[in-house]
Amino acid sequence: MDLKLRNAAVLVTGGSRGIGLAIAKGFVAEGARVAICGRDQARLEAAAAEIGGGTIGFQADLFQPDDCRAVVERAIAHFGGLDVLINNASTNVDGTPGSLEDMTDPQVMERFMGKTMGAIRCTRAALPALKKAGAGRVVNIGGSSARTVGRHRPGAPSGLPQGIGNAALANFTRHLAEEVARDGIVANIIHPSLTRTDRHIGRMERRAASSNISIEAAEAEVGDTFPIGRVPTPEDIVPLVLLFASPLAAAITGQALAVDGGIGMSVQY
Numbered sequence: 711m712d713l714k715l716r717n718a719a720v721l722v723t724g725g726s727r728g729i730g731l732a733i734a735k736g737f738v739a740e741g742a743r744v745a746i747c748g749r750d751q752a753r754l755e756a757a758a759a760e761i762g763g764g765t766i767g768f769q770a771d772l773f774q775p776d777d778c779r780a781v782v783e784r785a786i787a788h789f790g791g792l793d794v795l796i797n798n799a800s801t802n803v804d805g806t807p808g809s810l811e812d813m814t815d816p817q818v819m820e821r822f823m824g825k826t827m828g829a830i831r832c833t834r835a836a837l838p839a840l841k842k843a844g845a846g847r848v849v850n851i852g853g854s855s856a857r858t859v860g861r862h863r864p865g866a867p868s869g870l871p872q873g874i875g876n877a878a879l880a881n882f883t884r885h886l887a888e889e890v891a892r893d894g895i896v897a898n899i900i901h902p903s904l905t906r907t908d909r910h911i912g913r914m915e916r917r918a919a920s921s922n923i924s925i926e927a928a929e930a931e932v933g934d935t936f937p938i939g940r941v942p943t944p945e946d947i948v949p950l951v952l953l954f955a956s957p958l959a960a961a962i963t964g965q966a967l968a969v970d971g972g973i974g975m976s977v978q979y
């Protein structure tokens with residue numbers, strides 16, 4: 711299927727590693743023009759070179775409101791417009807305390823401030839250009855914690871900050887879809903579950919250490935919990951991102967879809 715993304719101007723926030731890097735590569739393979747952003751300049755440059763296709767990296771810290779506006783404005787100036795915004799960047803909150811009683815206010819809000827607010831600010835800055843594009847697209851990368859509590863034993867990291875951030879991002883996505891529908895813009899959210907990114911290695915090391923097993927055994931145990939028999943990869947998420955970003959997705963809006971290897975067992979129809 712031709713997704714009609716050739717020459718589309720795309721900004722992928724946090725495209726310098728993990729899921730965002732795979733998404734950026736997916737767009738380049740479709741002939742799109744891609745900008746990525748992140749805080750680490752050296753990593754950005756290496757990622758832009760790896761992605762190829764003229765990809766450009768803009769240094770930005772999306773914790774800072776001015777940086778959100780600036781990175782979107784730089785992408786628009788670079789491309790002469792913007793067709794697609796992928797809100798993917800997020801702070802890593804894997805180490806949050808297991809108990810609410812031990813959790814500080816900043817820890818509770820860490821994912822909301824380090825992801826959701828960045829996505830809201832970038833979207834706000836991008837809307838004038840997305841309206842001009844005629845078929846503007848916003849794809850938000852959420853997380854299964856928006857829908858489920860992932861803690862399986864007392865005392866383990868609770869997932870509450872992730873849940874608060876991702877559930878709010880899903881809510882924002884639905885509101886946005888309603889607000890901009892008449893401008894030809896569609897907005898959708900994808901919920902990955904545990905995904906084999908750089909973060910995964912640390913998670914497996916911690917699991918292996920706490921259960922006194924090898925990293926390979928920890929990996930096998932975790933893979934086995936997924937109905938598809940393995941942990942999903944960043945590349946597994948890319949096809950749905952491209953479809954949601956395509957001009958063909960003109961009537962698909964306000965939707966939330968998981969790419970989770972089937973691990974989310976609740977019925978979501």
Ligand SMILES: NC(=O)c1ccc[n+]([C@@H]2O[C@H](COP(=O)([O-])OP(=O)(O)OC[C@H]3O[C@@H](n4cnc5c(N)ncnc54)[C@H](OP(=O)(O)O)[C@@H]3O)[C@@H](O)[C@H]2O)c1
Nearest residue numbers: 724726727728729748749750771772799800853903904905
């Ligand atoms: N990996 C998973 O298992 C998983 C599961 C569910 C949902 N997700 C979601 O999927 C998305 C991508 O996750 P990932 O695992 O690929 O993340 P990752 O490997 O940690 O990469 C995060 C990206 O965002 C950038 N970033 C982080 N904080 C930033 C900030 N303040 N300003 C600008 N850029 C920032 C990072 O670059 P710098 O560090 O250089 O800034 C990097 O490019 C996130 O929204 C995450 O919540 C991931």
